Amino acid sequence: MGEKKKDKKHGNSNHSSQKNLQDKIDNHVEDEFSRFMNYSKPNNSKQINQNIKQKVVEQVTKNQKNKKQELTNSNRNLFDTSHSSASSYSMKDNESDDDLADDFEILEEKVFRYEGTSLNAFKNPFKLKQEIDKHLNKAIIKKAFVNNKNNQLYLITDDKNTIKYLNGFTWPKKAFLTGISKATPKEKTNFIAIRGVDVSINVEDDQFKKHMEKSYQIYDIKRITKKSLNNKPLPVLRAKVKDEETVRSLISSGIRIGYSSFRIEEWKHEPKPMQCKKCNGFNHKNTDCEKDTTCPLCAGNHSLKDCQKEKIECSNCGGNHPAFSKK
Template identity: 25%
Template sequence: MEVNEGGGSHPPASKKRSRPADEGGVGVGSGPSGCGDDRDAYLPYCKPGYKRLYPEGSTNTDFKVYVESTNNDRLGNKSPIYLNHIFAMDVKGVTGIQRVNANKIAVIFKQYNTANNFINNTTFLTKYNMKAFIPAAQIDKTGIIRFVPANISNKELYRRLSSIYEIVAIRRFSKKVGQERIPLQTVSITFLSNVLPNNVQYDLFSYRVFEYIPPLLQCYRCFKFNHSAKVCNGKQRCSICGGEHLYKECDKPTEISCINCSGPHLAISRLCPIKAKKIIEKKNNISYASVAFTKQVTTNEKDFPPLPSPKSQPVNSNVSVNKSVNISANKSVQDVNKVKIVHSKDLKSQIISDNDVLMALVQTLVELANKDDSTPTNLKTIKDALIKNLT
């Protein structure tokens, strides 16, 4: 499937923005990459002329700009003395420089306009063979909509969809069948916003917007996770047998062994329980971060002052015995419920911290997802599969 970008910050628009009917062209600049036009209905389509810049009035505490070399020079491994010298001498408003990885550094500004000026400073960038761009997570956020007819092009979707946040890119998911790429009914939408809208409108029809979770990043050099081969310091491994050679040079094509779990499958297979666990962790982390950020955006102590503490009520000496008994009974029920909640939390913590139990759950999910349709899926089959993996 094709992937896209997400994350970012921008103040919301006050009303829905529709697409002008005569807009066209190709997205350019440092916005979402790989955007096409109407020559191919399924190429990603960007807002014409879009270039990722910090919007006016941004409230970030730091404005990061990523910088890479244009001649395959490992900028992240350059001497800090050299980097300090060239940026202090030629660039205004820099407050810090950080190493992101071997190929990339982050230049930090305190003001959005100085960060934007650096993006457009072609004299400096050309002089030192560099390219600069704002990371997508600082500016925009991507969601997905489902059940979109495949005969609607990305350009048409861009023109017809409207949202409370500005839409800057449309991409349709696809899958490869033989030598042909088949468009799917799932479409990703990149918004110029730090949060997703609840829905988008296609004329009168409303599509619900879901969180987009990027695919798990796997290195095609060492086949470990969460980094790419471009920055990998590990040894070259074979995705077939796990040996220290390219898969094209493998002399044991029938002795399949995963480098991560030693299972009888390729290192890139979805059947790998380690990979399945990593995918679940990634989904949980993204969901938690999204909820936490939404709460941070929507909750303000000044807007919602704390309620005053309840005043103590005078004691009535004529309170009946039955009322006292009821109060005691209610307290007992509350105490029992608190014990149940604490016990439930302890049990969840034990499950999460027990790697064997987690692996059994992951393996069970993988088996259920890959089983044939002839076997019914019910409570008994799920229970039997879980017990089998636990023992």
């Protein structure tokens, strides 16, 4: 008897909830219709007004359906359907999205990089897997390969136990024939521009270089030249600094050479524009080019490998330089 009353009460609650939802939809439709009529020319046709209202109803219904589908998809994504029963998808009335989020752990991939002298011999995927499994038989590796550019071994995993294990793992001396070790991260090179340095200052002078490195940790200093003006030296220097913190300090305070102060800026690397290898024009690829083949060395109607002329001429500006020059 108590269960029947409970079910009846629950049914009344659902009915009341649905009625409240329908009331909200009806009120929203009326509001939208009123707003439309306020910004539209008055129309006395009852049929036209009814059609307008019907379109608003359809729009609201469509939005409600899309929202419901989004919620359904969201709930599905929270669970692994291949290992859970249908009953596990039911949610308690008092269970919030925050409670659900606490039950799941978002695992991120981690990349482990290793270097060794014999890794080139393991670019074959089958041979690589065999060598990895021989030393990491319990590890869960998502992806592994030897990078063709730097010849380093990349191990990628999102298993937290494997990540923890690899963080403290030391490969045997004979692993991958001659052993491997964790790759040392390449230090980022920070470039700066030193403005207003007179061309009479010799940047190759030992006294100048020692002063810059000892006082400001600035090294590998080069003077910028203008190639189009026969490599005319400019009052601008490009140099390297080891860390970003020093760069920020130099930009803020500048430097002094003798009694003169000089402004420091971060060196801006301008991206190289896209250039066609067929016509030497810009902003398109040779695969999309509809123009004739043009030699980048002499501007003739032939390819670079077939060029036999001694005269150099840019096909873009007619200057005395190749079309691929930075001039």
